[in-house]
Amino acid sequence: MTRVEHLRNLALLGACAVALAILPHALTVYLRSFVLFTMMYVVLALSWNIISGFTGYTSFGHVAFYGIGAYACAILVADYRWHWLPTLGVGAVLAAVVGVAIGYPVLRLKGPYFAIAMLGAAEGTRVVATVWDGLTHGGLGISLPSAETSLETYYAMLVLMLLTVVVAYGVGHSRFGVRLNAIREDEVAAEALGINATLYKLTAFTLSAVFPAVAGGIQAYKVLYIDPPSVFFVQITIAMALMSMLGGKGTVIGPIVGAILLYTAQELTWVNFPTAHLIAYGLFIVLVARFMPRGLMGFAIDRGWVRKGMVH
Amino acid sequence: MGAHPDGIALEARDLRKAFGGVRAVDGCSFAVPRGKISGLIGPNGSGKTTTFNLLTGLAAPDGGEVLYRGENLAGLKPYQIFRRGVTRTFQVTRIFREMTVLENMLSVTGLDVPDRVARARAEELIAFVNLTHLRAEYGGRLSYGQQKLLEFARALMTDPDLILLDEPAAGVNRTLLQHLLDHIHRLQGQGKTIVIVEHDMNVIMNHCERIFVMDGGVKIAEGPPAEIQRDERVLEAYFGRRR
Amino acid sequence: MAAGAVSSARALLNLRHVEAGYGSLQILHDVSLHVNAGEVVAVIGPNGAGKSTTFKVIMGFITHLGGEIVFNGHSLVGQRPDRILAVGLGYVPQGRVVFSQMTVRENLQMGAYLQRDRAKINASMEYVFALFPRLRERRRQLAGTMSGGEQQMLAMGRALMMQPKMMMLDEPSLGLSPRLVDDVFETIVALARDGLTVMLVEQNAARALEISDRGYVLELGRNRFEGTGRELLQNPEVRRMYLGGEARPVRG
Numbered sequence: 001m002t003r004v005e006h007l008r009n010l011a012l013l014g015a016c017a018v019a020l021a022i023l024p025h026a027l028t029v030y031l032r033s034f035v036l037f038t039m040m041y042v043v044l045a046l047s048w049n050i051i052s053g054f055t056g057y058t059s060f061g062h063v064a065f066y067g068i069g070a071y072a073c074a075i076l077v078a079d080y081r082w083h084w085l086p087t088l089g090v091g092a093v094l095a096a097v098v099g100v101a102i103g104y105p106v107l108r109l110k111g112p113y114f115a116i117a118m119l120g121a122a123e124g125t126r127v128v129a130t131v132w133d134g135l136t137h138g139g140l141g142i143s144l145p146s147a148e149t150s151l152e153t154y155y156a157m158l159v160l161m162l163l164t165v166v167v168a169y170g171v172g173h174s175r176f177g178v179r180l181n182a183i184r185e186d187e188v189a190a191e192a193l194g195i196n197a198t199l200y201k202l203t204a205f206t207l208s209a210v211f212p213a214v215a216g217g218i219q220a221y222k223v224l225y226i227d228p229p230s231v232f233f234v235q236i237t238i239a240m241a242l243m244s245m246l247g248g249k250g251t252v253i254g255p256i257v258g259a260i261l262l263y264t265a266q267e268l269t270w271v272n273f274p275t276a277h278l279i280a281y282g283l284f285i286v287l288v289a290r291f292m293p294r295g296l297m298g299f300a301i302d303r304g305w306v307r308k309g310m311v312h
Numbered sequence: 313m314g315a316h317p318d319g320i321a322l323e324a325r326d327l328r329k330a331f332g333g334v335r336a337v338d339g340c341s342f343a344v345p346r347g348k349i350s351g352l353i354g355p356n357g358s359g360k361t362t363t364f365n366l367l368t369g370l371a372a373p374d375g376g377e378v379l380y381r382g383e384n385l386a387g388l389k390p391y392q393i394f395r396r397g398v399t400r401t402f403q404v405t406r407i408f409r410e411m412t413v414l415e416n417m418l419s420v421t422g423l424d425v426p427d428r429v430a431r432a433r434a435e436e437l438i439a440f441v442n443l444t445h446l447r448a449e450y451g452g453r454l455s456y457g458q459q460k461l462l463e464f465a466r467a468l469m470t471d472p473d474l475i476l477l478d479e480p481a482a483g484v485n486r487t488l489l490q491h492l493l494d495h496i497h498r499l500q501g502q503g504k505t506i507v508i509v510e511h512d513m514n515v516i517m518n519h520c521e522r523i524f525v526m527d528g529g530v531k532i533a534e535g536p537p538a539e540i541q542r543d544e545r546v547l548e549a550y551f552g553r554r555r
Numbered sequence: 556m557a558a559g560a561v562s563s564a565r566a567l568l569n570l571r572h573v574e575a576g577y578g579s580l581q582i583l584h585d586v587s588l589h590v591n592a593g594e595v596v597a598v599i600g601p602n603g604a605g606k607s608t609t610f611k612v613i614m615g616f617i618t619h620l621g622g623e624i625v626f627n628g629h630s631l632v633g634q635r636p637d638r639i640l641a642v643g644l645g646y647v648p649q650g651r652v653v654f655s656q657m658t659v660r661e662n663l664q665m666g667a668y669l670q671r672d673r674a675k676i677n678a679s680m681e682y683v684f685a686l687f688p689r690l691r692e693r694r695r696q697l698a699g700t701m702s703g704g705e706q707q708m709l710a711m712g713r714a715l716m717m718q719p720k721m722m723m724l725d726e727p728s729l730g731l732s733p734r735l736v737d738d739v740f741e742t743i744v745a746l747a748r749d750g751l752t753v754m755l756v757e758q759n760a761a762r763a764l765e766i767s768d769r770g771y772v773l774e775l776g777r778n779r780f781e782g783t784g785r786e787l788l789q790n791p792e793v794r795r796m797y798l799g800g801e802a803r804p805v806r807g
Binding site for chain 3: 449454488490514550
């Protein structure tokens with residue numbers, strides 16, 4: 001990509017940022033929430049994509065970090081009277097630490113074993129949250145005192161999304177990203193070209209853990225009540241994965257497009273077909289896997305509408 | 313930088329490696345002369361590729377040493393060995409299939425140069441192996457021979473001092489192969505050391521100064537081409553009948 | 556057109572103006588060739604010329620974009636690979652692709668997958684074992700543990716199990732030591748003597764042309780030269796551009 005193209009993309013992002021900043025004033029509370037959660041899923045999908053799309057280590061347990069962030073915020077706000085914004089920082093740091101701790105052993109596993117181990121890690125975190133009730137109030141959950149207008153959390157999520165997009169874009173257009181791809185394609189060959197795979201994987205994994213944690217924190221402060229099943233909800237991991245895959249795993253725009261489309265579709269079906277929406281969802285998964293396994297971006301690349309590769 | 317005495321670039325001492333019950337490399341020793349092109353030949357299954365794997369860290373030896381610039385490389389990880397200036401290509405190509413030719417070239421580390429320069433070097437090498445028209449194509453779409461060429465080009469990105477080529481001629485058109493061999497000679501002229509595993513006797517006999525012959529996991533002969541061509545053991549094990 | 560060649564109208568395999576590719580990448584733009592019954596035909600050319608692609612489009616593995624492919628009177632265009640095998644075309648892909656977790660015997664049985672008649676399967680297996688005694692010795696060995704040369708024999712034997720009228724071999728000498736290369740080429744000559752029609756792709760072009768009746772040179776997905784094996788071997792331009800300038804390899 002040339003410098004001009006990068007500037008163009010930056011301008012585009014800036015325009016979206018401005019549009020999204022103005023938007024909430026024109027919307028109902030329900031629609032404001034809808035946009036907030038759409039942005040949240042963009043964050044989640046982009047983050048998942050860093051470890052699973054670029055690096056090829058498909059994680060089925062990323063909701064663990066989301067939950068950690070949610071709990072960090074809830075505990076500190078409800079029990080320790082912190083202002084909610086700094087709790088997001090704590091959540092991020094905690095997720096990074098846990099990310100390294102889990103990542104170091106688990107990233108030695110390959111493919112399906114890694115996926116299942118992450119699933120286990122997520123479940124483990126949920127169980128810890130349930131059992132360690134001294135800290136987390138266990139199954140009772142935590143209620144947060146409300147002092148916000150729905151605008152505070154909206155803008156926090158917007159900033160988070162912009163940050164995540166910039167980081168994902170940076171990864172996707174850098175040597176770092178090319179090397180992550182190399183690890184995905186052939187880890188042995190990547191090592192033979194001087195790539196310290198362990199270090200790169202761990203970095204990608206930790207990076208992918210931090211943003212969901214902050215998203216979880218913001219969400220906690222918005223919804224004002226969390227408990228283990230609601231934040232360690234396996235459907236969140238499935239959504240992250242599906243959105244990224246629908247849009248195109250391993251690209252930058254893919255997860256963004258996938259998140260917007262899928263979340264909108266999900267909301268529409270839920271609103272109109274409350275009982276059937278899970279079936280519709282499942283059907284959708286099957287259709288995507290069958291007809292567009294490389295996602296929308298993959299489809300566009302095959303048709304020649306988008307250039308191949310990250311480096312041109 | 314600890315230079316090895318006697319003009320030796322790399323020395324393998326009593327390397328051993330077993331997979332299950334099979335002793336793929338069973339006490340192999342040889343010294344690769346610096347600044348020359350050497351060949352490593354032997355029947356299929358004689359342990360040549362495993363030896364390369366031991367030299368480059370893809371497998372850890374069960375015993376023995378790999379001495380390079382005064383250091384024992386045995387047990388180091390592949391990326392560490394790469395960073396010391398040793399690169400290799402693979403017999404069964406290991407290019408990155410879902411990445412473009414250009415990305416394959418730029419995935420290499422150790423290029424402490426600005427992107428512009430790295431890209432220019434990549435384009436130069438891509439042109440050298442006649443793949444410019446495919447620079448934006450996925451590696452997986454290339455033919456086998458083109459993949460071998462890409463791997464060859466990729467291995468040269470960092471201008472390494474010691475280059476190990478595993479069957480570079482297999483699947484490569486003979487005329488283009490001449491072109492590659494000319495370049496290998498130029499690299500040698502720059503002081504680099506090259507070791508080639510090959511079955512193509514044109515390549516080995518006409519381009520290598522020293523040849524190591526392996527069979528059954530050990531070195532059974534070594535010497536200049538003229539000697540090797542006359543060596544009875546080698547002829548028996550490897551060439552079969554003579555014309 | 557070389558004197559003595561049978562006109563393509565009566566050929567066993569006939570390709571006319573074939574186009575093919577992979578998704579958005581078109582490899583073959585205009586390839587025409589024919590193989591007459593009982594001939595050995597070599598296909599050579601630079602890397603990426605479309606040699607392997609030609610085999611794959613004949614076998615139905617990749618997208619056919621244009622042109623005719625006729626084998627023994629049947630059009631192969633749009634046919635599934637198993638149908639193509641059933642009409643008498645055998646194929647040994649590049650790279651000694653054997654089922655590594657199966658024994659030699661099982662690999663050969665897989666080669667006869669479409670054959671229902673037990674007696675014919677046994678007869679085929681006997682033929683293959685007679686041709687490759689090493690395979691008989693190792694019939695209970697796992698294919699993945701055999702050496703490169705043995706795997707190549709197995710791949711060829713497996714393709715012979717359907718008793719094809721014609722065999723296509725993609726780089727049979729790839730990665731084999733000189734003695735094994737001799738063995739492979741001798742086997743091909745023996746099979747041709749027995750009446751098998753053979754088409755082979757080889758980077759070891761000089762050796763291939765030595766044993767071939769005729770040859771085609773492909774470049775960039777099109778025909779470049781054709782002629783008898785001898786004509787191509789002696790053509791100075793062919794030698795310079797495709798054979799590395801040498802007509803004969805150095806022998807050990």
